[in-house]
Amino acid sequence: MHIPTPDARPEHVDIAWDDRTLRLELAWVGAADSPSPPVIFLHEGLGSVAQWKDFPERFCRAHGFTGLVYSRYGYGKSTPRPHDERWGPDYMHRQAWEVLPALIDQLGLREPWLFGHSDGASIALLAAARLGDELSGIVVAAPHIMVEDVAIGGIRAAREAYLAGPLRARLAPYHADVDSAFWAWNDSWLDPAFGGWDIRAEVARIHIPLMAIQGEDDEYGTLEQIEGIARLAPQTRLLVLPGCGHSPQRDAARRVIEDAGRFMSEHNKHHSF
Numbered sequence: 001m002h003i004p005t006p007d008a009r010p011e012h013v014d015i016a017w018d019d020r021t022l023r024l025e026l027a028w029v030g031a032a033d034s035p036s037p038p039v040i041f042l043h044e045g046l047g048s049v050a051q052w053k054d055f056p057e058r059f060c061r062a063h064g065f066t067g068l069v070y071s072r073y074g075y076g077k078s079t080p081r082p083h084d085e086r087w088g089p090d091y092m093h094r095q096a097w098e099v100l101p102a103l104i105d106q107l108g109l110r111e112p113w114l115f116g117h118s119d120g121a122s123i124a125l126l127a128a129a130r131l132g133d134e135l136s137g138i139v140v141a142a143p144h145i146m147v148e149d150v151a152i153g154g155i156r157a158a159r160e161a162y163l164a165g166p167l168r169a170r171l172a173p174y175h176a177d178v179d180s181a182f183w184a185w186n187d188s189w190l191d192p193a194f195g196g197w198d199i200r201a202e203v204a205r206i207h208i209p210l211m212a213i214q215g216e217d218d219e220y221g222t223l224e225q226i227e228g229i230a231r232l233a234p235q236t237r238l239l240v241l242p243g244c245g246h247s248p249q250r251d252a253a254r255r256v257i258e259d260a261g262r263f264m265s266e267h268n269k270h271h272s273f
Contacts, residue, residue, distance in 0.1 A: 011025070011026055011027070012024060012025055012026055012077075012078075013026060013070075013103060013106050013107060014106075015099060015102045015103060015106060016102070017073075017098060017099055017102060018098075021079075022073050022078065022079045022099070023078060023079050024070050024071060024072070024073065024078045024079070024099075024103065025048070025049050025070060025071040025076045025077040025078045026049070026068065026069070026070050027049045027056075027068075027069045027070070028066065028067070028068060028069075029056045029057040029060050029061075029066075029067040029068075029069060030056070030057060030059075030060025030061055030064075030065050030066050030067040031060060031061070031064050031065060031066050032066075033066070034064055034065055034066040036063075036064065036065050036066075036264075036265075036268050037109075037110070037111045037112050037113055037136045037268065038065070038066045038067065038068055038109050038112045038113070039056075039059070039060060039065050039066070039067045039068070039112065039113045039114075039115055039264070040067075040068045040069075040070070040100075040104075040109070040112045040113065040114050040115070041056045041067060041068070041069045041070075041115050041116075041120075042072075042100075042114060042115065042116035042117070042120030042121070042123050042124055043069075043071070043072065043075070043117060043119075043120045044117045044118035044119055044120055044142075044247075045118055045119040045185040045189075046075075046158075046171060046181060046182060046185055047071075047075065047076075047117070047118075047120065048071040048075045048076030048077075048174045048175060048181075049069045049070065049071045049076050049077070050076065050173075050174050051076075051174050052069055052249070053250075055249045055250070055253055055257075056069050056115075058253070058257060059115070059256075059257050059260070059261060062257050062258075062261055063261040063262075063264065063265055065113075065261075065264070068107070068109070068112075070103065072095060072099070072120075073095075073099060074180055074181055074184050075175060075181050076174060076175060076176070077176050078176075080175075080176050080177035080180045080181075081177075081180045081181070081184050082180075083179070083180060083183075085184075086187065086188075087184050087187075087188045088188070088193070089188070089191070089193050089194045089196070089197045091184075091188055092119060092122050092123050092126060092199075093126055095123050096123045096124075096125075096126035096127040096130065097126065097127070097130050100123065100127050101127075101131065104134075111133075111134065111135060111136045112135060112136065113135070113136045113137055113138065113139070113264055114127060114128070114135060114137075114138040114139070115138070115139045115140075115141075115260070116138065116139070116140050116141070116143070117140075117141045117142060117247070117248075117249060118141070118142050118143070118144065118220070118246065119144070119185070121140035121141055121142060121143035121144070122140075122143055122144045122145070122199060124138045124139075124140050124143075125138065125140060125143060125145065125199060125202065125203055125206065125229070126199060126202055128206045128208055128210065129199075129202035129203065129205040129206050130202075132207065132208060133208065135208055136208070136209070136264075136267065136268070136271065137208050137209030137210060137211075137263075137264065137267055138206075138208065138209070138210055138211075139210075139211045139212075139213065139260045139263065139264070140210070140211070140212050140213065140226075140229070141213040141214070141247075141248045141249060141256065142213070142214055142215070142218055142220065142221065142225075142246050142247070142248060143212060143214075143221075143225055143226065143229065144220075144221060144225060145198070145199050145200050145203055145225055145228055145229060146197070146198040146199070146200060146225075146228070147189075147194065147195055147196075147197050147198070148221055148222060148224070148225075150219070150220065150221060150222060151189070151220045151221055152189070152190070154219050154220045154246075155186060155189045155190060155220075156190065158186060159186050159190070162182055162186070167182075168182070200228060200232060203228075203229055203232045203233055204232040204233065206232075206233045207233070207235070209235065209263070209267045210229070210233055210235060210236045210237070211236070211237045211238075211239065211259075211260055211263045212226035212229045212230065212236050212237070212238055212239070213226070213238075213239040213240075213241065213248050213256060213259075213260065214226045214239075214240060214241070214244075214248070215240075215241045215242075215243075215244025215245050215246065215247075215248055215251060215252070216240060216241065216242050216243070216244060217243065217244060217245045218244075218245055218246045219245055219246050220246045221246075223240065226238055226240070237263060239255075239256075239259055239260075241255060241256075
């Protein structure tokens with residue numbers, strides 16, 4: 001298993017993409033050396049390396065994994081999105097099928113696990129559909145596989161909170177260009193063209209280990225999101241969390257660390273790397 005040694009783990013990586021170079025912010029967490037595949041953490045629509053807080057470190061330390069956390073293009077300390085660049089409904093597809101594979105190749109990682117939250121969970125699903133056995137498996141928390149009215153309502157509410165409430169000030173410390181980060185996500189989801197976004201056909205192609213997690217009180221999606229995954233990919237293990245909202249890694253961190261980490265470890269034991 002190739003994982004860069006601690007003294008050769010960069011804090012950023014440059015990726016050639018779409019006739020430009022993207023600089024992506026990185027953070028390595030967990031065990032300094034691990035015989036298990038690395039875990040790549042994919043953040044939510046307004047997330048970044050820093051906004052994961054200590055969850056990736058706790059998760060990886062609990063199970064002896066090495067983890068890689070990165071900020072996607074437009075977020076955190078990664079290359080900001082130019083303000084006049086609009087993202088189409090395929091922006092998560094492009095992250096999953098173009099940027100993520102380039103990052104994995106650039107760092108020389110083999111058969112990583114993906115742990116994605118919200119938009120990052122959808123990106124993990126899309127990556128699993130395309131990359132297949134190049135991944136060890138995926139864990140998705142609060143994923144989206146199609147657009148629901150509850151999600152659009154929550155995203156409209158976020159827009160109002162950003163324009164007239166505290167959201168901009170709360171997000172600003174986490175992003176090199178907070179307006180670029182927010183509007184890339186918010187404008188994309190609220191674009192009428194996004195209403196037909198649906199990745200269920202891609203999910204049906206996933207055959208690698210898959211765990212899907214969602215809170216019963218998720219304010220951005222109903223349980224049909226993960227139940228739909230389980231119908232399309234029968235190998236899916238479901239974890240439904242009572243009293244939990246859209247961020248299981250915060251609302252139910254101990255349970256997620258225990259159950260998702262055990263899921264990865266069980267599959268690692270039955271696979272030769």
